[in-house]
Amino acid sequence: MPDKFATIAFDADDTLWENEQFFRMTQDRFAELLADFTEADHLAERLLAAERRNLGHYGFGIKGFVLSMIETAIEVTEERVPASVISELISAGQDMLRHPINLLDGVEETIGTLAETHEILLVTKGDLLDQERKLAQSGLGDLFDGIEVVSAKTPEVYSTIFARHGIAPERAMMVGNSMKSDVLPPIEIGAWGVYVPHNITWAIEHAEAPEGHPRYRTLDTLRDLPGLIATL
Incomplete structure (x- = not known):
């Protein structure tokens, strides 16, 4: 010894x-899905604020990230986010959980x-x-x-x-x-x-x-x- x-x-x-690159890829997809509602930079700021807010509730990891994306989507669209977008965000999180x-x-x-x-x-x-x-x-x-x-x-x-x-x-x-x-x-x-x-x-x-x-x-x-x- x-x-x-x-x-x-x-x-x-x-x-x-590797880990963070998969979060970034999913966040890019998040921006594409909400491009009709807000600019990517503003969306990123709102998502980061939600993640900071939610750490005490969800902790670190993919599940908390997905929930923070859904919360942010609801906020920036003033509760008008299509169900199809929520479904895609959930699928994106499941893909992250399966990534090799x-x-x-x-x-x-x-x-x-x-x-x-x-x-x-x-x-x-x-x-x-x-x-x-x-x-x-x-x-x-x-x-x-x-x-x-x-x-x-x-x-x-x-x-x-x-x-x-x-x-x-x-x-x-x-x-x-x-x-x-x-x-x-x-x-x-x-x-x-x-x-x-x-x-x-x-x-x-x-x-x-x-x-x-x-x-x-x-x-x-x-x-x-x-x-x-x-x-x-």
């Missing part, structure tokens, strides 16, 4: 496999390498059934020592997870593509946060980087993670 780090925790969506998993570059090799020397956790937000489906399809399930599907990633949630696994925060590292969820909360409780940016990130997950913090690092690709760990 390495002296400095005992546990490496990974985010799932857009860290291990596309692993990002270097994911399987990196996790396989680190699993030989570290405890490996998956810490992800979202709908439980959908996250279980994606993990099963990814073929990565056997590489993880623990799976945590949570409703939010706060310092308190990370503290609870690390305590449940018997991990001192200073010997844990969280790796992900969300500055807000994967980097800042672990750093706050004494763990390390490693940011691996994805080319598309949901606006709600944006936050300022803790530049200069001694437990913060950023990587261009997950392939670089074993090398980073070796230098710390």
